Amino acid sequence: MKKLIAVAAISLLPFTSVMADQDIGCGLGSMVFAGQEGKVVKVLGATTNGTSGNQTFGITFGTLGCDGTGPVTSSEKLALFIDGNMDNLARDMSKGEGETLSTLATVWGVAEQDQATFNEVAQGNFSEVFTSENVTSQAVLENLNSLMSNNVALATYTL
């Protein structure tokens, strides 16, 4: 029951309410292979330490939840991680290994002894998670979550 509430919370509350505020990463709208949109002005950035990307970060950025008040929850952290690592996550999943995939498993709370299964399930069902190049990070999270719920060893980790 507790998990059901969590699922309801994660699918409704933070993401839908902040979709407009994608700049700070709380909206789960990122797609894989953002291309040049995600790229920065190299030369200037490099010579001057000027930052690339936007500067909406503050000292509390990422420590607060998506509503901007309470501390970030573990599921929000997970959603943000997927959103910020779509390319590398897709690559790691296709190989069934890699730092990004391992980090995802850890952030998800998957115990060490189940991580091999997690990797295997992710690789074996790659095209069900990354259904197309236009899949959003929110859909990736949901797809992964439903894969886990259908696996005996991983069902316990379902959000």
Added chain:
Amino acid sequence: MNIKSKILAILFIYFPSSLFATVYSLDNLAQNRYWLQLGHYRTATLSDWKSEVDSHNFFLADNGKIDPRAELQATVDTFNGEGLTKYQVNQAMCQFPARFTWLKSKVENDWVDPNCVEFNKWKSVIEPEGITLVFPTAFMNNPSSMFGHTLLRIDAKNQTRNKELVAFAVNFAAEPDADDNAATYAFKGLVGQYPGNFSLMPYYRKVREYNDLESRDIWEYKLKLTPSEVDLILLHLWELQFATFDYYFIDENCSYQLLGLLQLAREDLDLTSSFSMHAIPSDTVAALRDNQLLDEPNYRPAFGTKLFHFSEQMTDQELQAARDIKDGKSVDLSGFTSQKQASILEMAYEWLNFEFYDQGLSRKSIAPRLTNLLIQRSKIKLPSAFTQPLQPEISPELGHSSSRLGLSINGYDDNATRYSLSYRLAYHDLLDKSAGFIPGAKISFLDIEASINNDLNSRIERLYLIDAMSLAPDNRIFTSWSWNIRIGYDRQVDNSKHSGRWFTQGGYGKSIGDPNALHAYFLASFELNGGDITNNSVEVGLGSELGTVWQVNNNNKIALTGNIMWLVDTDVDYHNQLNLAWNWAFDTDWALRSKISHQQWRDEDVMAKLTLFHYF
């Protein structure tokens, strides 16, 4: 006992001790290094002190920006609650937790520890235990990025390698005006027109930015700080939440500001005052090393480094298959084993992805192909056969220091002798010891040499404002162009004298070989000359820069370099120069360089030169 101490003793006896202690210590404390560091005070020209922080809300006294004593008084008064409600006192203590913690142990007080809800929430998410200095190195073919960037990572309790990416990064950066063009940007940056501030973000964002999008290797130096020292740093980071700084690219840059934050870990730590005018990232790392704060570094290879390393593990045939797939041709992989197929698909994916970002290809056509490659790869149930790049043996802080001083003796073919002194502000040339630097890249800023002869006749030999060169050779996967640019003043051989020349020169071309062993370059070159040698008219030169550099071993390099430039519209047809040089780096920061050169403009001259270099 002399009279002075007698008076002091009497004062001690007769004055109420607490009053005496407080008054005495506030004057004293205002000059205390830690207090000055907490307020980011620096000695100034118009006032004794000036804080680098510009935000008014960082100060409790009206003149807090220029008066550390007044700011200290205001802080103590506030914490004492003079004229304030309990709530306001609590607020102030929570706004300045580092000041509170330090002053509580320094002045007599009856302060109650505040209840800081926001701060505690913040800290509970970060769970700080350690700090790592993160140093993204230069990216390929762009020597200017040697001036790069540094940031911090706050490592959490129980952090495994797998949780490193979700730790928090502390970044200090400028907030440029998006509407400014490149020239305005550079100018405003140099004179400190952009506000800089600290920010926090998940570390994976920075790894993605530097490793993947900009393809820069990252070095991570764990700092030797105890958890309670880390806590002190976080207390002050919180104080800087809304603080803005004038941001100067050259000196008060990210490296300097990060050191200003880190030195609050210990009362006796001083990382900024000895810092020279320019804070180059590798100097930051060296400053921390000199204070015994560095642990063994960890290395994260850049996208390009990985791609090249993977390609080195493939045969020509396998690599060709990957190239064809990357280029969109249909390739039959059935002749390869499953393991090889996996490698080819991985390589094709990485390569296409690299070009996609590097060249800014259209997402519409590339993204479906990238996705398709991953789907194909996911069907092969084998782990990747590729090994990851090894950590280079020499990390950047083990390279030579960035400024250079040289003492030379020059012999000319008419038996004249000159002695010269040279200074280079920064950073690295092709003959300097390459350990810790990107191979085949040179960048000199403000390189000046003055000489004197036995008759005490002195002159400027050379003044290079900038002298940069990037010699990235082609390899099986990367096609690179080499280039150079040089702007400044030097001396050319005139009729029986050496005349000054102002010039701007640029070259573009190719290099071959291995910059870590033997490599050669050929650049088509264009220049504008002026000054005494051209009788103060502007003369255009066209020709080439060429050379070969042989890295004999870690400490010895030999180079044969030269140029020939045909002059348009002048009394001489061309000028040229040929140099043979040998650099022996007998220690990390010491080298002996011998050079024989032949120079020709209106006349020709041969010179032999022996220089002792010290890097600092």
